[in-house]
Amino acid sequence: MNVYQIMKDNNNDSNVFAVNITTSSNDVMQLLEQGFEGIQTINATSEQEAMELFFNSNASSVMMSTSSFLTEDTKVIANYGIITSTIVSGTNIFRDMLAGVRDIVGGNSQTYMNKLEDLKVQAMNELKKKAVRIDCNAIISVSIDTEEISGQGKGMLMITATGTAVKVKER
Known part of the structure; x- marks a missing residue:
């Protein structure tokens, strides 16, 4: 060490x-x-x-907001542009089978919901790390997009988090 x-x-x-x-x-x-x-x-x-x-x-100290501002007490002093984080994860055969049963009998697939939530958290954390790397302390106008990528009998989930990296200060 x-x-x-x-x-x-x-x-x-x-x-x-x-x-x-x-x-x-x-x-x-x-x-x-x-x-x-x-x-x-x-x-x-x-x-x-x-x-x-x-x-x-x-x-962990990077603030985030889906709107173009954080709070009334903060002011954007520098805009560093758009940053993006994408997480892609494969689904497994057991999760696919359980989801298939849910399609037939109806109801929510808690397995897929948990997986999507985990991927969303990962994408948001990566977005925050990118903000830190360019010395920003906040990300505004955050949006999250979810996609399914499938083909040849395989399925994957993709989460993309996008926002504007900014530096803010207290008013």
Whole structure:
């Protein structure tokens, strides 16, 4: 396990990277002198893992709304454009058989409903991670689209979450 310092370029907020300070703390000092800022220290086995942990931990603070605003107390100060997340998952034969029975006898397929809900949560989480990667703290005008992809006797579910990545501040 190594210790990584997550660094941010003060001239470009979306330029975030990890520096292994277990092996070279001089790198961090040089970056600080060049105008970079250390924003978090993370224990990880690799630079990639450190960055993933950083994005995952910060994604939970990203606000989301299906409308073009969040609250009356927030103001959009920067718009970073549209971001999209797509999750595709195969259905299995048992789920298909249970759904087929539901088609015949009627009623909701709780199995498919649970699967769709799980995929929706995954797509929303990926959308939040993308927002963090470009230094946004909110996503507005969020929409979710559900599709079924089928062919050659196989079925898959696809969920696409789309929104506008923005930076907001309290008024």
